[in-house]
Amino acid sequence: MDSPPSTTPGASTWETVKEAFPFGLAPFLILCLTIVSGLYLLAATVWGPSRAGGDLSMWTFARQHYVAYEKARPAFEKAHGVKLDLQNVHGDAVTRRLRAAYWAGLDLPDAVEVEISPAGSFFRGPVNDILFADLSGLLTRPDPTDPQRRPLIDRIVKTRLSPYTHRGRIYGLPHDVHPVMLAYRADLFEKLGIDPNELRTWDDFVRVGRRITIPEKRYLLNLDKSGSSCAEILLFQRTEPDSPAGYFDADGELILDNEQAVDLLTWYVPLLVGPKRIAASPGMFGQTFVKATQDGYTLCSFCPDWKTWGFQHDMPQMSGKMKLMPLPAVRPGGRRTSTWGGTMLGITRNSPDKEIAWKLARHMYMDPNDLGNRFRELNILPPFKDAWSHPAFHERRPYWSNQQLGTEYIRLAEQVPAQFGSPFLELAKSKLGAVLASCLADYDPSRPERLEPMVRRRLAQAAADIRKQMRRNPF
Amino acid sequence: MNRPAGSLFAAQHRLAPYLFVTPFVVLFCTFGLYPLIKSVVLSFYITSGPRSQVFVWFDNFRFLLGDPDFHKAVWNTFVFAVFSVFLQLPLSLGLALLLNRKNLRGRNVFRLCFFSPRLVGMVFVGVLFSVIFAAPYGLLNVGLHGLFGASLERAWLQDPHLVMPALVLTALWMYVGFNMIYFLAALQNVDRTLYEAATVDGANAWQQFWHVTLPGIKPVAVFVVVLSTIGSFQLFELPYLMLGNNAGPDDAGLTVVMYLYQNGFVTGDLGYASTIGWTLAAMVLVLALAQMYLSGTWKKEP
Numbered sequence: 001m002d003s004p005p006s007t008t009p010g011a012s013t014w015e016t017v018k019e020a021f022p023f024g025l026a027p028f029l030i031l032c033l034t035i036v037s038g039l040y041l042l043a044a045t046v047w048g049p050s051r052a053g054g055d056l057s058m059w060t061f062a063r064q065h066y067v068a069y070e071k072a073r074p075a076f077e078k079a080h081g082v083k084l085d086l087q088n089v090h091g092d093a094v095t096r097r098l099r100a101a102y103w104a105g106l107d108l109p110d111a112v113e114v115e116i117s118p119a120g121s122f123f124r125g126p127v128n129d130i131l132f133a134d135l136s137g138l139l140t141r142p143d144p145t146d147p148q149r150r151p152l153i154d155r156i157v158k159t160r161l162s163p164y165t166h167r168g169r170i171y172g173l174p175h176d177v178h179p180v181m182l183a184y185r186a187d188l189f190e191k192l193g194i195d196p197n198e199l200r201t202w203d204d205f206v207r208v209g210r211r212i213t214i215p216e217k218r219y220l221l222n223l224d225k226s227g228s229s230c231a232e233i234l235l236f237q238r239t240e241p242d243s244p245a246g247y248f249d250a251d252g253e254l255i256l257d258n259e260q261a262v263d264l265l266t267w268y269v270p271l272l273v274g275p276k277r278i279a280a281s282p283g284m285f286g287q288t289f290v291k292a293t294q295d296g297y298t299l300c301s302f303c304p305d306w307k308t309w310g311f312q313h314d315m316p317q318m319s320g321k322m323k324l325m326p327l328p329a330v331r332p333g334g335r336r337t338s339t340w341g342g343t344m345l346g347i348t349r350n351s352p353d354k355e356i357a358w359k360l361a362r363h364m365y366m367d368p369n370d371l372g373n374r375f376r377e378l379n380i381l382p383p384f385k386d387a388w389s390h391p392a393f394h395e396r397r398p399y400w401s402n403q404q405l406g407t408e409y410i411r412l413a414e415q416v417p418a419q420f421g422s423p424f425l426e427l428a429k430s431k432l433g434a435v436l437a438s439c440l441a442d443y444d445p446s447r448p449e450r451l452e453p454m455v456r457r458r459l460a461q462a463a464a465d466i467r468k469q470m471r472r473n474p475f
Numbered sequence: 476m477n478r479p480a481g482s483l484f485a486a487q488h489r490l491a492p493y494l495f496v497t498p499f500v501v502l503f504c505t506f507g508l509y510p511l512i513k514s515v516v517l518s519f520y521i522t523s524g525p526r527s528q529v530f531v532w533f534d535n536f537r538f539l540l541g542d543p544d545f546h547k548a549v550w551n552t553f554v555f556a557v558f559s560v561f562l563q564l565p566l567s568l569g570l571a572l573l574l575n576r577k578n579l580r581g582r583n584v585f586r587l588c589f590f591s592p593r594l595v596g597m598v599f600v601g602v603l604f605s606v607i608f609a610a611p612y613g614l615l616n617v618g619l620h621g622l623f624g625a626s627l628e629r630a631w632l633q634d635p636h637l638v639m640p641a642l643v644l645t646a647l648w649m650y651v652g653f654n655m656i657y658f659l660a661a662l663q664n665v666d667r668t669l670y671e672a673a674t675v676d677g678a679n680a681w682q683q684f685w686h687v688t689l690p691g692i693k694p695v696a697v698f699v700v701v702l703s704t705i706g707s708f709q710l711f712e713l714p715y716l717m718l719g720n721n722a723g724p725d726d727a728g729l730t731v732v733m734y735l736y737q738n739g740f741v742t743g744d745l746g747y748a749s750t751i752g753w754t755l756a757a758m759v760l761v762l763a764l765a766q767m768y769l770s771g772t773w774k775k776e777p
Contacts, residue, residue: 020484023491034498092720096740103745121743125523216611216627225633226724281610281633288609297611426741430721437724441635465543472538474521474529 055082056356057109058364059098061091062343064309065113065175068374069364076363082356091115098122102131102348110351111360113175116163116342116419117426123166124423125475132171132346138358139170152366157383159418162250164344166421172344173361174383176306179337179412180233183303183311186323186401188296196325205328206271209278212299222289222298223272223279225440228433229340230284232419233302235264235432237338238330239417247428248420254470256428257456257463265439265455274445290314302327304340305409308379312399319399324408337412339419381409424470431462518749528746535750545751547726548734549758551639555730556707558643559650560700566651567699571658572688586659589652597649601716604645608632608717632717638727642714650703657699658692665691697770701763708759711736731755 021028060066066088073084087109089097095118101108108131114122122131139156142149153161157177164172189196192212199205209220224230238245238260245260255261271279282292284301292298294315303311303324311322326336345365347357364370371382372390381393393406422428435458443451518535520528539545570589574582592600607614608631619625631641669687678686689696714728720741722729731751739748767773 021487021491027495031494099740099743118741121741124743125527129523129527225630227719227721280628281630282612283609286609287606288612291612423742426720426737430726433721434725437633437635437727441725472521472534474531475523475527 055084056111056353056360057085057087057107058111058113058360059087059089059094059109060113061089061094061115062113063088064378065343068370068378071373072364072367072370076360079363080356080359084360095121098131102350108348108350110353110357111345111347113343113345114172116344116421117429119164119172119344119346120166120421120423120425122346122423123171123421124473127167127169130171131349133349133351133354134169134171135173135347135358136168136170139173155385157385157413157416159339159416160342160383162418163342163421164346166252172346173365175343175345175365175380176341177381177383177409177413177416178304178306178339178341179381179409179416180237180302180304180340181324181326181337181408181412182300182328183308183322183324184300185293185296185318185321187321188299189323196323199325199328201332201334202267202328202330206278209271210276213278215277218296219278219280219298220300221271221279222284222292222301223268223281224284224436225272225281226433226437227284228429228436230302231264231268231432231436232429233338233340234268235261236417236419237327237335238264239335246417246419247425247432248422250418250420252420252422254424254428254463254466256432256466257459261432261459262452262456265436265459266452268436269439269443269451269455270445270448273440273443274448276445285310294318302340305379305381305405306341308400308405312379316399320401322399323401324403324405326412335415335417337415339416375406379405381406381413383413423473424466427469428466431466435459435462514749514752517746518753520746522744522746531746535747536754538747539750539754544726544729545731545734548729548731551726551728552708552710552730552732554639555642555646555710556704559646559703559707562643563647563650564654564696564699564703566647567654568658568696570651570655571662572684574655575659575662586655589655591652592649593653597712598716600645600649601713604641604648605632605717608641633724635723635725635727638718638723642717642728645713645717646710650706654699654703657695661692661695662688693770697767697772700770701766704762704766705759708732708755708762731758 017025017028058069060069066086069086073086076082077084094112095114098108098112098114099122100106124130139153139161140151143152143155146155156174160174160177161170164170164174184196194208194212199208205220213219232246235245243258243260244250244255245258245264247254247256249255270276272281280292280298282288282298289301293301293311294317301307308324311318327338329336345361347354347361351357365382366384366387368384368387368390371384371387372392375381375390376392376395381388387393388406388410393410394404395406396402397405435455438458439451439455442454517528519530519532521531521535522528573579574586574589576582579585608616610616610630610633611627613631615631616625616627616629619629620627629637631637665688669691670683673683673687709732710730711732714722714730714733715736717723718728720737722733722737732755735748735751735755738744738751
């Protein structure tokens with residue numbers, strides 16, 4: 001057996017350690033680092049502060065929102081004597097992080113903004129297990145800050161609550177209204193002799209489109225070929241009081257395969273394929289979209305309020321050449337708008353102080369001055385109607401050929417159709433996009449009579465698949 | 476200073492190896508083994524949130540068998556894997572053979588050029604090719620229009636029939652050079668004297684390739700085939716980046732891992748996602764074993 005190593009009298013500490021630890025200095029240091037960092041992490045987890053940077057935390061997923069809330073933060077902190085930790089989390093990451101943190105029992109933000117499409121996925125499961133607190137009581141009680149004590153629910157565009165309402169409970173405060181208009185090249189319209197005031201219905205629009213379309217060079221409309229964005233805008237527009245259109249009805253029943261959807265796709269497909277086409281698909285965002293607009297390849301695009309900022313930001317050189325008009329109606333006298341996108345602010349169930357989180361929500365979403373100033377920067381129309389009298393909403397915008405941007409959208413806000421949230425909303429969107437893409441790929445313009453049965457069959461199949469998933473839901 | 480006690484030294488000597496492997500074992504058990512076991516358990520549940528789990532026995536697996544979206548994902552993944560193996564690898568081998576020639580001038584530059592796509596990130600490649608495939612201004616359409624007068628409006632990423640070719644082309648650009656490096660290394664290890672003997676015996680170039688080169692690089696070739704197949708079945712980033720979360724028109728770019736992701740992290744059903752994960756693992760295992768069997772990996776040398 002080896003004898004233990006000897007230590008020379010008067011040797012340095014390192015030498016002593018080296019001799020006492022036979023594997024060398026480097027492994028010894030690695031071991032020390034592992035032990036120290038492990039102990040630190042353990043101590044930080046057990047005794048460390050449960051919140052990173054404040055008494056209250058809020059996540060948003062949009063850079064522009066974050067910048068706006070940063071500006072509003074000092075006033076809130078001063079008024080309520082709390083420190084707010086505001087974080088900008090990427091849109092895709094916010095839902096994943098929320099879900100993972102909730103499931104793992106980790107710290108959650110007190111308030112969080114979630115985009116409209118994934119919002120519904122949080123409403124799955126037993127009511128007591130839903131991540132967000134029910135805001136119904138807070139919204140329906142008389143508001144002590146209002147001279148007439150009107151409940152908040154009466155001062156918000158009602159249809160904007162529907163995406164965040166599930167099983168009779170309201171889980172999110174809407175951030176926006178997002179009415180949709182058509183952004184068009186005013187200079188080219190004038191050159192081509194198109195009067196936007198005469199485009200009252202989609203029939204009028206298509207007629208003009210056929211007149212001015214030059215294949216591969218110029219189209220009247222930018223329409224999505226693969227996703228569901230444009231199709232859902234046009235589908236929501238078809239909503240009637242007695243005939244809902246969209247993905248789900250108010251009771252959460254799937255309506256994707258109803259007559260409204262069949263009619264829409266049967267009308268939509270020939271706009272993009274065949275001799276009667278009037279639309280092209282250079283995309284709804286990014287460089288190709290910008291170039292297509294600048295080149296006059298597509299003259300009109302769907303433009304909710306939030307997208308006007310994108311136009312201004314991405315193509316400043318188009319200032320004074322762009323204008324907005326209401327959507328043509330499906331039938332004379334019909335709805336002249338629809339909706340695209342949205343965001344809710346939810347208060348998480350585990351928030352230790354929901355009252356202060358609610359005050360934060362009100363501060364960020366219902367301060368008329370803040371909302372007015374925010375509209376000047378972001379062009380997003382808030383659903384809180386009290387704010388609409390702020391002068392910022394009625395200013396003329398040189399970019400939009402001196403139109404009153406806010407006034408134009410406010411005029412349409414009350415017409416915005418309801419869309420209803422569901423845990424299966426993203427699946428339904430994906431299926432609508434899939435049906436559209438497959439019909440576009442298989443449509444034979446020389447046999448137009450085959451389109452309607454094909455659309456009907458494929459929508460029915462898509463709906464059957466979704467219902468099969470819905471039936472599996474045991475909660 | 477006194478010597479350390481003999482018993483302390485002995486104990487240290489005995490325990491030190493365990494101490495050193497402990498961090499790995501702890502980390503592996505926490506982040507590797509536990510999730511694996513947990514995912515097996517989860518595959519028997521329908522889940523929603525931390526407390527909402529319903530035990531469904533094999534219902535998830537039964538549903539999976541009749542799930543048209545899963546079938547589509549498997550088909551898409553299979554098509555991609557077939558192209559990876561039968562298009563990408565022969566091209567990689569061809570390039571390796573070409574660049575293995577000693578008389579080729581500037582071959583190191585060519586090697587770097589062919590390998591360099593692998594050096595850039597997947598995100599970069601996804602974004603780059605999204606722009607290349609875009610209609611009507613993308614480089615590909617403009618090039619084809621200039622060369623053959625093809626339509627500028629060919630929507631590569633918006634037409635269900637063109638999505639898979641677009642994905643295969645992108646993967647080809649990215650991985651051909653990478654796999655070429657494996658083949659190149661294998662080619663350089665083939666015994667040169669075998670070629671000399673074959674030449675003396677009068678074997679032509681094809682015969683040398685078939686009877687000397689291929690057997691010589693067989694272990695590496697099997698490795699690359701298995702690795703490519705597994706990689707293809709794990710395809711996620713490329714379609715996700717190029718087509719978005721909804722997997723392109725008519726789910727033409729939906730792969731098994733994308734479907735797993737959609738169920739686990741979009742719908743929030745970790746149970747069904749685990750079922751998909753384990754089914755995928757079984758599929759990959761069967762395929763890898765089949766490939767190894769067919770390539771004679773386990774055959775004993777006579």
